[in-house]
Amino acid sequence: MLDDKKDDIFLSRWINGELSKEELSEFQSHPEYEHYVKIMAGADALDLKSYDVEKELYAIKSKRSLKKSGPVIKLWPYFAAAASIAIILGLFFFGPNKSFSTDYGQKLIVALPDGSEMTLNAKSIASFDKSNWDNNRTITLEGEAFFKVKKGSKFTVTTKNGEVSVLGTQFNVNSHNSLFEVNCFEGKVSVVNNKKKEILTAGNAYRNLGKTYEKWTFGESTPSWLTNTSSFRSIPIRYVFKELEEQYNIKIVEKGLNLGYKYTGTFPNDNIEVALKTVFSTLGIEYSLSQDGKTVVLEK
Structure with missing residues (x-):
């Protein structure tokens, strides 16, 4: 269908709208076409105007030894390139069950399967079962994270110190050693810690330090560590x-x-x-x- 030279830059030509009608028609019939449409939709939302896609595609392909097996469009190498762009920007749109983590001084934004958003603070780890999200809406967290929950969505954040169940809200969870702290910025959350249950509404916080329980109110609209x-x-x-x-x-x-x-x-x-x-x-x-x-x- 395409010669080897065209094959190497096929995806970048599609991104730039340079395919002929015949090439576009054949590409649209490929079983992986819809994956690329979704990837580009996510990239557009990130405003990648200054990102040199062709340069990155070339850099990635130059590091890999690709075997040519006939006149077919080799799509998965380009999928790897597009995924690399998303990872560089700290946003994960697709992929199977994975664990997300941050290093020293880093923050990471993760798009959850239901459209909600999770932001991890430094040295934190979170994981969830994406392939079974409809039946198992549980996020395991070690460290600190801020959640923006899509209206109508439900899930539970589980830590070694306790659980937080949510419904259309914004909240922060911090679980380190014996520290367990939850701040509700919008909506309502249910907190379960050491068999003790608390319902927090916007502007209320809960903390457990071993055997010490505290509740207080605050006026901030988001966690300060985000800025x-x-x-x-x-x-x-x-x-x-x-x-x-x-x-x-x-x-x-x-x-x-x-x-x-x-x-x-x-x-x-x-x-x-x-x-x-x-x-x-x-x-x-x-x-x-x-x-x-x-x-x-x-x-x-």
């Missing part, structure tokens, strides 16, 4: 230190500090010098940063 600021309300400093480590890929070495001391405040997630000075000056703690910028040593 690169970590904020804390009367929380043991061990969790503040952990957040610093996860945002900046550092190790904090303390010498006999009372890690249960409560901290209220914020620090930026995009400036380590300001972050360290903000936290430790507030606490009245002297500190030193190693030459490689990876270790913070605290002094009483």
